[in-house]
Each structure stands twice: as C-alpha cells, then as structure tokens.
Amino acid sequence: MKQFFVRILPILFIFLTYSLSASSAKSKFEVLFIQSYTERDTWSPELIDGLAQGFEDNSIPVNITTEYLNSRFWNWHGEEELMRRFCRKASERGVDLIVVSNDEALYSLLTCADSLVTKVPIVFLGVEFPNHELMEKFPNVTGMTSKPAYDVLLEVAQTIFPNRKKVVTLAEDNVLGRKATKLLNTDWEAFVAKNPDYEIKNFDITNDPMTDILFDIQLSQTAHQSVIIAPYWGLYMPSLTKVAKSPTFTVCATGLYSGVFCTVAPNAFEDAHRAADIASKILQGATPASFPITESPYELVFDYSQLTFFNIPKERLPKGSILVDEPYMEKYGTIIILFYALIIGLLIVLIIRLFTVYRRESRRRMHAQTKLLIQNRMVSQRDEFDNVFHSIRNGVVTYDSDYRVHFINKAMLQMLELSVEVNTTNSRPYEGQLGTDILALVSNGEDILLQLLKRVNNEGVSLEIPEGAFLQNKKTGKYFPVLGDIVPIRSHGKQTGIALTVRDISKEALQKQFFNLAIEESSIYPWQFDLKERVLSFASGYVERVGLNSSTATLEEIRQKIHPEDYEATAATFWALVETNLTTARITVRLRNATHKYEWWEFRMSMLEGLNEETPYNMVGVAQSVQRFKTTEEELVLARDKALEADRLKSAFLANMSHEIRTPLNAIVGFSDLLKDIHMFSEEDVAQFIATINKNCELLLALINDILDLSRVEAGTMDFQFKQYSMPVVMQEVYDSQRLNMPPGVQLVLQIPENSEKRIVTDQVRLKQVINNLINNAAKFTTEGSITFGYLEDEPGFTTFFVEDTGMGISKENLERIFDRFFKADSFSQGAGLGLSISQTIVARLRGKMGATSELGKGTRFTVRIPDQIDHTSR
DSSP: OHHHHHHHHHHHHHHHHHHHHHHHSOSOEEEEEEESSOTTSTTHHHHHHHHHHHHHHTTOOEEEEEEEOOGGGSOHHHHHHHHHHHHHHHHHHTOOEEEEEHHHHHHHHHTSOOTHHHHSOEEEEEESSOOHHHHTTOTTEEEEEOOOOHHHHHHHHHHHOTTOOEEEEEEOSSHHHHHHHHHHHHHHHHHHHHOTTOEEEEEETTTSOHHHHHIIIIISGGGGGEEEEESSOOTTHHHHHTTOSSOEEESOGGGTTTTOSEEEEOOHHHHHHHHHHHHHHHHTTOOGGGSOOEEOOOEEEEEHHHHHHTTOOGGGSOTTOEEESOOHHHHHHHHHHHHHHHHHHHHHHHHHHHHHHHHHHHHHHHHHHHHHHHHHHTHHHHHHHHHHHHTOSSEEEEEOTTSBEEEEOHHHHHHHTOOOOOOSSOSOTTTTSBHHHHEEEEETTEEOHHHHHHHHHHHOOOEEOOTTOEEEETTTOOEEEEEEEEEEEEETTEEEEEEEEEEEOHHHHHHHHHHHHHHHHHTEEEEEEETTTTEEEEOHHHHHHHTOSSSEEEHHHHHHHBOTTTHHHHHHHHHHHHHSSOOEEEEEEEEEOTTSOEEEEEEEEEEEOOSBTTBOOEEEEEEEEOHHHHHHHHHHHHHHHHHHHHHHHHHHHHHHHHHHHHHHHHHHHHHHHHGGGGGGSOHHHHHHHHHHHHHHHHHHHHHHHHHHHHHHHHHTOOOOOOEEEEHHHHHHHHHHHHGGGOOTTEEEEEEOOTTOOOEEEEOHHHHHHHHHHHHHHHHHSOSSEEEEEEEEEEETTEEEEEEEEOSSOOOHHHHTTTTSTTOOSSTTSSSOSOHHHHHHHHHHHTTOEEEEEEETTTEEEEEEEEESOOOTTOO
C-alpha cells in the first residue's frame, strides 16, 4: 500500500500542475484572416493552409475566421463598407489579431474608420505597393511586402524568348493598375537602355477598344514576335491571356492556371507561414512595432501546359524555377524506375544478410560452447566482479562482442523495475539475452543503443550518452532521462566487451525544466562575470534576444550594445561593485537587441565571496527586460499630453467662438440702438450705420455657416451633387459675385486659358465655396495690389485652380499649420480659423489635393488640383 501511494503521488502532482496551467491559459485565440479576393482564387487555399500551419508550428491555439473582400467586384467605398461589416462581426467574436493579404484588403481595413483597426494587432502579407505614410499612423500594423520584380520578369522573358523583341502590356485603369504600370515603366526604361532593339506597346483594357487588344495579342502577325506582361491581375485578365498567342508574364501568382506562362511572386504557403510566425510572437506578448516591415522573397513559377504550348524545354528555365501542373509520370518517372530498382536491390541485400546472420549465429554458438568451459573455471572471479558492480549506485550493463547481455547490476534492475531478485544462485538473470531486447536508449525518437555499441566495439573508443537521451524498459515501456558513458572493456590489451553506465537524472531534469519555464515566462535571464578572465556568460535565451554571437561576451562587445547616453552611468556602477566593498547593485540600461533596436533592461548583480571579503570569487546576476514597463510609462505620458491638448483646444474653441460671435453682435446691437433716434443723424450717417449692420450680419452668417459646415464634415453628411459644368462660366460667376467685395486699392483679376472650353464633372456649389473662401481670405490680408484667380490646364485629366494675392504673406512656420482647424496666423483677423480646413475637406471629397506657397511681404498662392471626371455615385 505504501509503495502504491509513493508511485501515485508524482502522477497526481503532474496532473494537478497541468490542470492549473491549462485553466489559466487562454484556450484559443480568435484570428480574423481577410483575403482581398475570393475563395476561388488559385492560392487562396494555400494561404489558409500556410497560416494554419504557421500557428500550429508555433504551438499557438487559434480559431481562424476567413473573410473574402472580393475587391475586383467592388469600388473603394463598397470595399470600406464591407470591411466595416467584417470588423463588426470580428468585434462580436472578440478577435485578438487580424491578418490581411494583398493591397486591397489592407488599405480598405486601414481606411474603413472602424475602431477595431486601432485596437488589435494587424499583420499583412503580399502588399505590393506599401503606403508607408498611412501605415506609420498605425503602430499596431506590421507585416511583409512583395515588391513587384518587373526587372526580373523582363530578363526571364528575354532569356526564354530571345527572338521576341516586342513587349505588350495589359493594365487596368484603377489605383493599383496605375501604380503597377508606373513601376513597370521605370524598370522598362532601365531594360531598354541595355536592349535598345526592344519595343513596348501599352494597352489599357479599361479604356482601349477590346477589338484592338484582341487583334494585337491573337490575330496580328506580330503576336508570334511578342511577349505579354500583365503588371496587375485584374478581373478581365484571364479572358485575355487564355486566348493570347503570346506568352504572358506577371508578378501576380493568381494568374497561374489562367493562361500565364510565368509568374514572379512569393510562395503563398511560405508567405502565410511567415505571417503566422510574426502573429504568433505578437499573441505571445510581443508588440507589432518590434517587427519591422520586411520584403518577402519571390520565386519563379512556370505553367507546364504553357511550356508545352510554346514548345519550351524545361532545361531552358532559370535555375531554381518551380514547375506546376506537370504530369505525374513526366515529373516522377525517373524516381519510379529507381524505386523498383531499389526494391530489387533490397531483396538481394536481405537474402545476403540472412545468409550472413545464419553463419554468424553458427559461429556464435561454437564460441559460446568454448566460452562456457572457460567460465566454469572463473566462477569465483565472476562472483567478486558481480559483488563489486552490485555495490555501485549507478546502473551498469556489460555486453559481450555479440551485443548480448553479460551482466546487469542491482541499481540498473531497480531503475528499469525488472522483476528478478538478485541472489547467490542467480546473480546474472538476463545473461545471454540480446541487449536491445531488454532496454532501449532513445534520442530524438530513435533507439541508438545498438548504433553506439557497434561504434565502441568497432572503433574501441569511449562515448558519452547524448544529452536528452532516455533509457526505456522495452517490456513495460517505462523510461527516464539519463546521463552516462559507453566504454570498451579490455583484458591483456584486447577488447573483450562493452560496458554501459548510466545515472537517472529525472529529478535534475524536472528541476531544470521548471527553472527554464520560470525563466522563459518571466523573461529573466541569469548571467555571471568571470573576474579573472573578464568575460561575461549569459543564458541562451538572452543571447538570442540581444543578438550576441555566443553565450560568452567580452566587456567591449557589451559596450557596443549599450546606448551611448547610458554607458558612463552603467560603467561607473559596474566597476564600483567590482572594485569596492559593495555587495549588490542594480542597473537600468538600454541595450541594442537582435532587431537592432534599443530595449530597456534591468541588471541585478551580486558579488560572491572568495577566500576572504577582500578577494571576491565571482559576480553573478540576473537580467530582466523592462521594456514593456517603459513603453507603458511613455504611453501614459503621451495619453496625458493628448488629454491636456484636447482640453486646451476645447477651451480655445469656446473662447474663440465667444469672441467671434460677440464682436459682430455688439456692432449690430450698438448701431441698431442708434437707429432708434434716426432723426438725430444725417442720411449719410444712417447709411453708414446700415452698411455696418449688414457687414456684421454677413460676418456672423459666415461664422455660423462655417460651424454648420464643420458639423456636417464631422458627421459625414455634407451633400455633393456631381454634374458636368463649364469652367469659364463658373469662374465668371465667381468673378461677378466677388469683384464688388474687394477692399479699396485691390483689383480682382480672372485668369483662364485663352479660348478655353474646359468642362469637368464636379459639384459647382462646393467648388465655388472653396474658391470664394480663398478669395475672401486673400481680401483680408491684401491692402493693395491684386488678387488673381482662375485655373490651368497643365495636366491631362486634371484641372488646377489657383488664387494668388499680393498681400502680407505667411511665415514658413504658420504655413505648415494653415489647414489646421481653428488656426489663425493673425489672431486679430476676423474669422474662426475654419475656412481653410473645411475647404481642404471639400477638395478631398472632390478627389483632389490642396496646397499653398507663400513668402512674407510678397503674397500667397493657393492651388486646388481636382480630376476632370469623378464617379457620380461617390458621396
């Protein structure tokens, strides 16, 4: 009964420990995976498999929900609305992390304005055109880009088809299509500089006649002298590439199996796996900011059916290329033949082996009979030998040259729980049995006992049992970690056998594992400093985290890791501990880690006494990363500053509105009160009073309109009505309404291209609002000279409007903030500082850009650049 409790208590302890740890950990993380396209795309399953495999390899339990944006069928606003639905559903599930693939999904997510985007970490992959300016606004975003390698694509096309000197590009007229075409043209300029005999022909499948495109790639005589490059894989690309008579090259892996000859793109499975590696570390506590945005490696992939169609042998493909859709027999024919040959060879070897074993067994039996006669004479010596080894606390097994058990001592029998009791009549109960039938020495899942015995027997060398090996009872299955040696036994200069000695290190391994778990979970790493050698030794986890070359480092190597601002204080504290009577010390310092970023660490150190207090023996200590505490402190300070700034802006807004509203109201009330006694004033005075009242009414109305426009902007309810308008007519209407409002000495000048008949699709009310606002601002700060406005036709598809004055100008510092809300360069001027901010918002909704240049004392020029055509359904 007592033995039963002794055996069952460790099992109950391990079970309780596991139950407590399992109950304290989160069962599964919720991961949202958003793909830009549909589940029918070529690499969609591989992306899902790679992501799932990556989390599994990192031992992260996750529940992955996959959503498909289907971006080829939605416009930008449709994508944003769909993304907001994804975010709402994900918020209800309590999502922990978001993974997105390709540009459309990433940018729709970042611009959808859902609060979830800033709350959870986001890892992206497959982004060809990274918008670093946008991504810098989201510190919770990281991932991998895949820059389109059009230069590689051109070189591969030239290598495989050297006689095809014409390059035909098929692109779509959308944001990504234009970016891809621009990047391709840049690489083309470098390529054609080296190869001037090449020519290029660009087609826009959105706007160019489809008959012209089909004729060029399918029916024309030059189709057999051309190669097709698709810089962006859009909705209609498969329909064109499948009927083309020219090989198609693209950087989009989606094009495979759709008539594409070659793609240069990252491996979808491996790319998703790398994204899962990053996501796993983030779910384990790392911050997205600790993972810099990296570029995924690409690979060359060819379609076997396209190689067959264009009669291209596999040998002409670049080294390292991947071939897909290759027939099974074509791909593995040689291997199948070798496999059958190998089977036949193995059968022959097996027959020879059986014959050899039979002969060796016969010789062994003869040897055993001779050995038995000798053993009868050596019984007394053997008993003494047995008694000596039974008294050894380590387990011992001896083998003869045929790897059969010669002797097992009591310690080994107890370790393996072998049921035979040792006595004077049966001191060697397992003698003569094959050693590999009784026990196994397992390392990395493989029994290596016979392998090590053979090596010791053949080479006559002593071997240490590998670290992490287990000794197992083959009958009961019990196993435990061991350390020990396998050594040859020699007599009279000859090797007569082999000895295996082991020590059960179960308790030591368990304690070491608990210690390592505590170290890993707490990010606390032990270290020591050798006072004689002047060398520091660190734990392996710290070496990997900080990026040291080995577990030992010199003081100079550590100095190079320390932040320059922290070095002097750190060195002073360290050497004070070494050279004075101090016994303990604590240092907080910034160290450059493996990612070449500085991280806050706290080092606690203590001196170990030697022969006396004046001669310390060694220095030991622990290092702990305190970066998360520093980061939290910085975030709290930043949040406090933002709250103070928001409170200051609120107070400034209320004070400014109070002043701006009170000023015109005072004038209106004051002059209205004077008009009660109208007979006391002349007609000229009355007219001046009425003019002043009207002017202040207009100022008050403009201020209220600005506040209403600001509220509409904030609520997203500002209405836009898009139609086609004549710009000369619109500008003339602005001129007629403004020319009488100019200050004395200031001339209003309208300047448009001669004989211009420019017509664009826009909202003329909002456009006039912007132009009038800029003219009114110019009139406030211009006392003499002119205010010139109009438009330029300097870029196809766009119109640039401008308002230029000869006023006082704006300083460089104020120019950077001129579009901020409530900002006024001149605090004494009329207005709330909202006009330019509202104008900039209107221009953005017109799909345009607004800018300003100025020079103090010479004047200011505002420009508004908007497209000639805009989607009528846009809000």
